Amino acid sequence: MPYVAQTQHIDRVRGAIEGRLPAPASSPDAQRLVSSWQRSYEQYRLDPGSVIGPRVLTSAELREVQGKEEAFLRASGQCLARLHEMIRVADYCVMLTDAHGVTIDYRIDRDRRSHFKHAGLYIGSCWSEQEEGTCAVANVLTDLAPITVHKIDHFRAAFTTLTCSASPIFAPTGELIGVLDASAVQSPDNRDSQRLVFQLVRQNAALIEDGYFLNQTAQHWVLFGHQSRNFVEAQPEVLIAFDECGNIAASNRKAQECIAGLSGPRHVDEIFDTSALHLHDVARGDTIVPLRLRASGALLYARIREPLRRPSRAMHSSVCATGSDTRDPGRHADPYAQRDVGALGRFLRSRDARVAHNAEVALRIAGKRLPILILGETGVGKEVFAHALHDAGTRRARPFVAVNCGAIPESLIESELFGYAPGAFTGARSRGARGKIVLAHTGTLFLDEIGDMPLSLQTRLLRVLAEGEVMPLGGDTPVRVDIDVICATHRDLSRMVAERAFREDLYYRLSGATLHMPPLRERADVLDVVHEVFEEEAQGAGHAVTLDPRLAERLCGFRWPGNIRQLRNVLRYACAVCDSVRVELRHLSPDVAAVLAPGDAAIPSLENVGDERARIVDALTRHHWHPNAAAQELGISRATLYRRIARLGIVGPHRG
Numbered sequence: 001m002p003y004v005a006q007t008q009h010i011d012r013v014r015g016a017i018e019g020r021l022p023a024p025a026s027s028p029d030a031q032r033l034v035s036s037w038q039r040s041y042e043q044y045r046l047d048p049g050s051v052i053g054p055r056v057l058t059s060a061e062l063r064e065v066q067g068k069e070e071a072f073l074r075a076s077g078q079c080l081a082r083l084h085e086m087i088r089v090a091d092y093c094v095m096l097t098d099a100h101g102v103t104i105d106y107r108i109d110r111d112r113r114s115h116f117k118h119a120g121l122y123i124g125s126c127w128s129e130q131e132e133g134t135c136a137v138a139n140v141l142t143d144l145a146p147i148t149v150h151k152i153d154h155f156r157a158a159f160t161t162l163t164c165s166a167s168p169i170f171a172p173t174g175e176l177i178g179v180l181d182a183s184a185v186q187s188p189d190n191r192d193s194q195r196l197v198f199q200l201v202r203q204n205a206a207l208i209e210d211g212y213f214l215n216q217t218a219q220h221w222v223l224f225g226h227q228s229r230n231f232v233e234a235q236p237e238v239l240i241a242f243d244e245c246g247n248i249a250a251s252n253r254k255a256q257e258c259i260a261g262l263s264g265p266r267h268v269d270e271i272f273d274t275s276a277l278h279l280h281d282v283a284r285g286d287t288i289v290p291l292r293l294r295a296s297g298a299l300l301y302a303r304i305r306e307p308l309r310r311p312s313r314a315m316h317s318s319v320c321a322t323g324s325d326t327r328d329p330g331r332h333a334d335p336y337a338q339r340d341v342g343a344l345g346r347f348l349r350s351r352d353a354r355v356a357h358n359a360e361v362a363l364r365i366a367g368k369r370l371p372i373l374i375l376g377e378t379g380v381g382k383e384v385f386a387h388a389l390h391d392a393g394t395r396r397a398r399p400f401v402a403v404n405c406g407a408i409p410e411s412l413i414e415s416e417l418f419g420y421a422p423g424a425f426t427g428a429r430s431r432g433a434r435g436k437i438v439l440a441h442t443g444t445l446f447l448d449e450i451g452d453m454p455l456s457l458q459t460r461l462l463r464v465l466a467e468g469e470v471m472p473l474g475g476d477t478p479v480r481v482d483i484d485v486i487c488a489t490h491r492d493l494s495r496m497v498a499e500r501a502f503r504e505d506l507y508y509r510l511s512g513a514t515l516h517m518p519p520l521r522e523r524a525d526v527l528d529v530v531h532e533v534f535e536e537e538a539q540g541a542g543h544a545v546t547l548d549p550r551l552a553e554r555l556c557g558f559r560w561p562g563n564i565r566q567l568r569n570v571l572r573y574a575c576a577v578c579d580s581v582r583v584e585l586r587h588l589s590p591d592v593a594a595v596l597a598p599g600d601a602a603i604p605s606l607e608n609v610g611d612e613r614a615r616i617v618d619a620l621t622r623h624h625w626h627p628n629a630a631a632q633e634l635g636i637s638r639a640t641l642y643r644r645i646a647r648l649g650i651v652g653p654h655r656g
Helices: 008-020 030-043 061-067 070-088 112-116 138-145 190-216 253-258 277-284 342-348 353-365 382-390 408-416 455-467 493-498 504-510 526-538 549-557 563-577 590-595 609-622 627-633 637-646
Strands: 091-097 102-106 147-150 163-170 176-184 221-226 240-242 248-251 289-292 299-303 372-377 399-406 444-450 486-490 515-517
Touching: 008 030, 030 138, 061 070, 061 102, 061 455, 070 091, 070 102, 070 176, 070 190, 070 277, 070 526, 112 563, 138 147, 138 163, 138 176, 147 190, 163 190, 176 190, 190 493, 221 277, 240 253, 277 299, 342 353, 342 382, 372 382, 382 399, 382 444, 382 486, 408 455, 493 504, 526 563, 526 590, 549 637, 609 627, 609 637, 627 637
Parallel strands: 372 486, 372 515, 399 444, 444 486
Antiparallel strands: 091 102, 091 176, 147 163, 163 176, 221 240, 221 299, 240 248, 289 299
8 A cells, every 4th residue: 555645645746846836855866756757757657546466577578687787796795795684674675786777686674575575576577667666776877976765755556655765886986886775664764764775875875986906906906995994894985906017997886986087097006106016916925005096195005906817918018018008098999998888898808800890880870760680690789780780889778689580489579569558458467568669769679580580470560660668558549769770690681681581671661771790700809708608707706716728729610500608508507617727628518528528639620620621721722821811711819720731731832
C-alpha cells in the first residue's frame, strides 16, 4: 500500500511541477527532485499514482548482465556484506546496480526477502528514471551525485513507503559503472533519520570504487598514500596508478581532490619531488616513505605496490618504450587523449590495422545518429565492440539494450522487440510489457544476428527506424522512441538481399556505416588478445597465475573457429583447473591440448599439409620472403611461422 493516498500524491507531484505547491523544502536536494519529477511526468509520461512495482529481469537476462560485470561484482562483494551488517538491525537491504540501474547484487536478510521483494527491492529489478521515475538510483544515474530519496520524494505512489540512499561508483577512467543503494521499507518520517545511512553508503561506495580501481590497475605500479604515516597501511586515501616509466595512468577521486594537476596526463616527477626509479625502489623495499608534493610542498606518506600482472604488449609499445616525453603535447600526441573514449581505447591501440581502423571510424561516427552494421564471424566480439562504441558516444550514460534476434523463438520475438498491450494474447502480463525498443529509448539498441530476423518483422522494424515510433502488439497508440541502432551479423546480408531473404530497404537503412571485424586467426595482434583475455580470466582463479610463454605462442597458432569466445572459454577452463602458479599445456581441456601438444606434427592446422604449405609459400612469395609481413598476413606470430617453415621443409629461393 502507498504511504499516502494516490490522489494526494498525484496532486502534490503535479502541483510542485506546475509551481502551485512548494517543493520538499526539508530536502537539500529539492531542486533535483522537482527536476526529476518533471522529467518523469513530462518526458517519460509516467503515472505518479501507479502502485505497480519495478520491472524485474528474467533469470537469463540477469545472468547476461552479471556476466558483463564480473570484475565489478568481485570488487564490491565484501563491501556490500559489510554495509549490510552495519544497517541490517534497522531492517535495511543493500543493492548494487550497474550503470543502467539494473540490480546485479544485493544483501537482504533471508527471512525478510519476501517482504522486500513485495516492495520491489529485489535482484534483477530495474530502477532507471525512464521506467520508475524519481528514486535514489535513478537520480544518481542522472546527476552522478549521491542522494537520499525519502518516502514521498519518490515519483510513483508505489514507492512512497521506501527510504533510499544511493551513491555513484566510478571507474578509474571516470565513467559511471554502478550505484550503491541502501533502502528500508519502513522508517521514521523525519528525513534526518537517514543521515547516518547516507554517510555509510557514500563511504562504502568509495571503498568499492577503490577496490575496483585496484582490480583494473593490476598491471600498473600503484601508490597508496595518506597524510598520516599511521594510516597508509590501515586506510590509504590516495591511490595513483602509473606505468613503468612513471606516466600516471589513473587516480582515485580522493587523490584528485587532494592533489592539483591529476586530471590530465602527468608524470610522477611533475606531482612529487621524486622519480619513477625511486618509487620502484620503494616498492621493492616494501617501505613507507614521505613524498613532497611539488605544488604545495606538503608531505604525503606512501607505499608502492608493484604490478600484479604483466602489462600488455600494447602498453610496452607506448611512448615509454621509445623514451618520448608524454608531457610534450607537440610530440607523439595521442589524438584521443582529450576525449573519453572509454572501452573503445583498447581497440584504438590494437596492433591489427583493421581493428584500429574500425575503432577510428567508430569514434568519428559515434553520436552522429548513423545506423551501424558490424559484420564478422561468430565470436569475434561484435557485441563487445558495439558496447564500446556506445560508451564512446554522448549516450554512454543511457541504456544499452542488446537483443539476439537468433536466440529468441520466432513466436516471441515480436513481443520482445515491440512490447504488447494488456491482454494482447493468452499468457500475456495483465498490465502489458514494454519491448526492448522502448527500453532503449534515449540510448542504443543493439540487434545481434539481425540476419535471423523474420521477414514479417523486418517491415515493422523499418517503420520504427523511419518514423521513430513503436506500436505495441495489440495496442492502438504508438510510442515515440529516440534510439541509436547498431546491428551485427555473421551472415552475408547483401547476398540475402539478392536472394530476397532480407529486405533491401531495411538493409540500406541499417548500413549507414559498415564495419568488418576480422576473425581472430587473421589478426596481427593475436598474442596481445591472448594475454588480454588471460588477464581477465585469471582474476577469477582465486590465486595469482601467469601464462606459460610457450603455451601463449602455441595458442597464437591455433585456428580458433569460435574466435575470441572460444579462446575465452579455453582460458577460463585452464585458470579454473590450474593447480600451480603458471597455466601450462596440461591445464587445457583434452581436445585443445591434443591439438597443441608439443612436437612439430602438433602445430595446429585445419587444412591438409599440401594446402598449408602452398598457403605459406604464397604469402612469403608475395612479401618477398620477409617473415614479419608474411606472418601478419597469415595471422600468426613470426615464431610460429618459423616452426611451420621448418616442419614443412620450406626453403627460400636465396638458399637454393
